[in-house]
Amino acid sequence: MRIFKIWVEYSKELDIDGIKQSSKVYGGSNISESDAIIDAQNKLNRAQRIIYGELQKDEEYESDIVEEIIEKIDDENIVTRNRYGALVLNSKRIMFIDVDNYSKSITDHFFRKNLSVKELMLTKIKKTINQKKYSHLGFRVYETNKGYRILVTNKNFNPRSKESKKMMEDFNADYLYRWLCIKQNCYRARLTPKPYRIKQKGIKVIYPKRSKEQQKQLDDWIIKYEQKSREFSSCHLVYQFGEVKVDKIIEYHDRLSGVKWPNKLA
Missing domain, CATH: 3.30.160 (Double Stranded RNA Binding Domain)
Known part of the structure; x- marks a missing residue:
């Protein structure tokens, strides 16, 4: 990371x-x-x-995350501000899985039952969690604006390991998210709303070379963004399974994501 x-x-x-x-x-x-x-x-x-041909390209070469550090919780969990202004938790070992769509098998099921897309997605997630090979793990499942965020609470993972890649596949994780986890060698979870979802004017966060004028523009933007963000949540906890352990990182994630707030998801 x-x-x-x-x-x-x-x-x-x-x-x-x-x-x-x-x-x-x-x-x-x-x-x-x-x-x-x-x-x-x-x-x-x-x-x-x-x-020169002296080295071959390494597909798992670790990419930089050139974002401003907002808070360093510990050496393996760092909060940054991304390019469009939202706060993101970057974790070296805590597995977050983003699920934003449903697989073909669920699509077929969709035409047979009167269930919403999100209900089908959650049904698939629960079915995967209940597989015997995952019975030793503790899961927290959060609803997001587009789908679900899955968090494994009682075991750490290497984002580039075969185990991590297989779990991403089993849970039908977003393909781009899978790729980023490998390239950046960490898991990421957005903590605050996407600006356009809260009708906040967008901004391109310039970093690290930011002028005084750009800094002022960002500071003014953040004040408005934080005010509007209080009326929204990034995710809501909807399901728990297995040996769930809640540590300071999960508590931090839940607090900044507005998990306990009865707000609209953004």
Whole structure:
């Protein structure tokens, strides 16, 4: 999980088919700007070796999460502000599974029973949870605006492990979400509403190179966003199963997501 408090933009010429081309990347560090520059240099050196054929592209190369750190709960759980202004919990080991659609088998079922799409999705989730191979796990299932968020409470996972990938598949997790978990080597859960769902004017969060004017625009936007967000929730708890354990991270998630508020989902 590459989330850092210091980001430095760094450029270097790379040799591409005998032609020098300037390439620019961000390097990250929690120590110093000079350490961040070394990180950037390592990235560009690696890119040059791939161009020369000395290295092969690694499909599981860890991507940066270049977002402003809002709160560091601990070393493995960090809250950032994403590109459109919402707060996101980034967790290295706590598994969140996003389910935003239903599989074909459920679609067939949809035409046979008078159930809504969300009811069908929840039926599928419960059926998967009740499989014998998952009987040792504790689950909390939250309803979101589009679908459901599943949280495993009593076991940690490596986002790139075969076990994690298989669970994502079994629960029909959103494909893009699965891919991001692997690329970023962490699980992510949005804590606050999407701006357009609460009729808040959108903003593109500039980070890390933000001018004073951009900072003021963001500060003003955040004040309005936080005011409107109080009337909405990101998710509601609808189902629990197995040996459920609630720790400080889950409590944090529930509090900022407005789980206990009888608000509209956004």
